[in-house]
C-alpha cells in the first residue's frame with residue numbers, strides 16, 4: 001500500500017476571485033475624487049478665464065429682455081444655432097408678449113417647428129406671454145423666483161435671464177457648468193441646484209456676473225464631456241481632474 005495520497009481533486013466549481021472589502025472599494029473610489037480647489041486657486045482660475053475673454057457673451061440672439069426669455073426657453077434640448085435660425089424671422093414680428101399673443105400658438109409653431117418639442121414650447125411661450133401681459137404689464141420681472149413660476153421657465157432659464165438682462169450675478173447651471181465645476185473641481189456637487197448654490201457662494205464677487213458665460217464656453221469648447229482638450233486649457237496646471245487628456 002502506498003503512503004502517497006492521491007492528488008487533491010480540483011473542484012468543478014469556478015474559482016471565485018478574492019472579494020475586495022466594500023470599505024476598500026469606496027476608499028479607492030474616494031481617492032480618485034480630488035478635493036475642491038482652494039480660494040486662491042479659484043481666484044486664479046477666474047482671473048485667467050477673464051483674461052482670455054474679458055467680455056464673454058452668450059450665443060443666443062435676442063433684442064430685449066422678452067426675446068431673451070423666449071430664446072432661452074426655446075433652447076431647451078436644442079442648439080443655440082438652431083434657436084437663432086428659428087427666431088431670426090420670429091422676433092421681427094413678435095418681440096413683445098402682446099405681439100406674441102397676436103401671432104398665436106399656430107403662428108408661433110410655424111416659426112419654431114424645426115426645434116425639438118416645438119408643440120409644447122409653442123403652448124408654453126403663448127401661456128407665458130398671457131401671464132406677462134395680465135400680471136406684469138407686459139414686462140419681464142427681474143426675479144428668479146417669479147420667473148420660475150412662468151410656463152416653461154425653470155431655475156436655469158430664470159437665472160440666465162436675470163443675469164444677462166438685469167445684471168444680477170446669478171450662476172445658471174447647465175450640463176457644461178455642472179461638469180466643469182465637478183472636474184476642476186470648484187465644488188463637488190450632485191445636482192445643478194446644488195452646483196448653483198455652491199458657485200454663487202464660492203465665486204469671488206468680481207467674477208460672479210460673467211462666471212456663467214466663462215464656464216459654459218469653457219465646457220462647450222475645451223472641457224468637453226467625452227474628451228476634454230486639456231492640452232489647450234488655460235487652467236490645466238490648476239485642474240485636479242484625474243482623467244486629464246493629452247493630445
Ligand code: SF4
Nearest residue numbers: 223228230233236239
Ligand atoms: S485641464 Fe482638462 S479636465 Fe481640467 S478644466 Fe481643463 S480641459 Fe477640463
